[in-house]
Amino acid sequence: MNYFLSVSFIILLIKGLNCQELDQLDELIDYLKNNPNSKIGFLSASNYASVKRILPEGIKPAYIEHEEDLTKMVLNGSITAALVSGLPEARYHDSLHIFSSGLVTLHSILMAPDQSSDYPHGNSESSATYDLSIAINAAISRVQLKGIDKELAIKNAPKEIVHAHTCKEDDQTQFAVPNKKEAKGFLREILDKKEIRVLGNGPFNWGDNDGNYLVDPPVGFYPDLLQAIIDEFKNMSGPDKESYGEITIKRIQTKESPFPWYFLFNGTTHITEPYFILDAPYGGSGKKCSTESDCYKANLPSGYEPCSNFCRHPNRPRIFMLRSSCTALGTDSKFYTKRGTKKSSGGSNTALVLLIVFFVLGVIGSAGIIGYLIFRERRGLPVFRPI
Structure with a gap:
């Protein structure tokens, strides 16, 4: 029983080490489903509209004017991820996970x-x-x-x-x-x-x-x-x-x-x-108006775009x-997220995981030996068998 608990602990530990890493689309989507108040950054409402159908409901888009500001918000944790219809600047690539949305824009x-x-x-x-x-x-x-x-x-x-x-x-x-x-x-x-x-x-x-x-x-x-x-x-x-x-x-x-x-x-x-x-x-011509007659003609019952301070259209x-x-x-529209500090590089993260695994297995092995010795001693058996 202790062995299985220990193995479960190792698995959870390894998952914990990687919990900060959102480096694939399915991982990002799963994270957003479990954290519906997360924010995703976009340069425009059009970028958001292009991928909205693959995002979970309730996700809040954050519109940022300049790409550098968008990237800085990802790096400082203000937003969970960002999307651009291209790639962020090369100087930030070492600090980011960049992966495809699976959609061609x-x-x-x-x-x-x-x-x-x-x-x-x-x-x-x-x-x-x-x-x-x-x-x-x-x-x-x-x-x-x-x-x-x-x-x-x-x-x-x-x-x-x-x-x-x-x-x-x-x-x-x-x-x-x-x-x-x-x-x-x-x-x-x-x-x-x-x-x-x-x-x-x-x-x-x-x-x-x-x-x-x-x-x-x-x-x-x-x-x-x-x-x-x-x-x-x-x-x-x-x-x-x-x-x-x-x-x-x-x-x-x-x-x-x-x-x-x-x-x-x-x-x-x-x-x-x-x-x-x-x-x-397309949501309308965007012209300022006071009545519908100020707007452009449209295939709508009134004959013109509705006026609500601006000429709009369904x-x-x-x-x-x-x-x-x-x-x-x-x-190929790309999402990008911050690289977590616990996985700054594949090599160092792997070494850390292996070190912890060997340590836990060592503890399990030592506990097993000690338990075996106690078991023999309680039954009046020699602790060590003669050769």
Whole structure:
């Protein structure tokens, strides 16, 4: 009986040594189920929405503007774990457990749809984004065909991307790029003014590897990817072989909440940055309002988005409400947790476990010998057998 109790003690002890280590998805999920008041950190509500379905109910998301602050909160124990659609900066990797969420997140450039019966909230200008979308898709597919996105991921390491393309990049005939002189809508405006206005969420610092938008010009994978797309864009031409020419990027960053999607509808911006998550919800144009008539038309009973200080809309997938480009990239969203002090390295932890096991087994063996000797002595038997 003592032997089995001792073995059970060893097993519990080994588990205890590893209790601080959440280095796999199933361990994190189990921990969250048993600790429903735990907080998980995210850079945006879209990141949370992308993995919400695999998290236990009741988990509280904490939204942090900058990735470095997010990582510091993991390390100081303010939050249990964090999630990013990529990887934290390399300098923190030795202090973290980083593991996959098992979900691929798709990112794309978003635009306003052209107004129609299906999209009554769309831009009212005739073919505002149709020509532009063809040109943007052609540029994205050329970046992917040439492997530039992979080169940029290596340049901005650590950055992992998943090749999840929705356009067949080796068939450029599917992108009938308009002639420069015949372009319409926003494409016409961009070519005339030689400037493309880009809507972004921020400015934030998501790490120098992903994107630091607090510096000018911004650095990281996402800024480099947008520049590569625009470089391909400006070198394109229609059947007339006249290239589109030089185009500069003008970033319009906003921290407004709700997010002002109406910047795309009214022409304040032409496109979004390429990091927007495709399967995150669209909750309305976000325009300030006093009555519903101030809002955009919608396929709703009132004919307009409901007004509650801002124009809102029942949540819908973004792909149903906005015009999406070909996927710009896919990412394997990663959770990360703090490495526990009791398992600072595999070797030292293993040695400690073995030392304790041998010690306990030694105690068990000594107790067994002593018990055996006492047993013989009580029965009047010689303590030691003669040889």
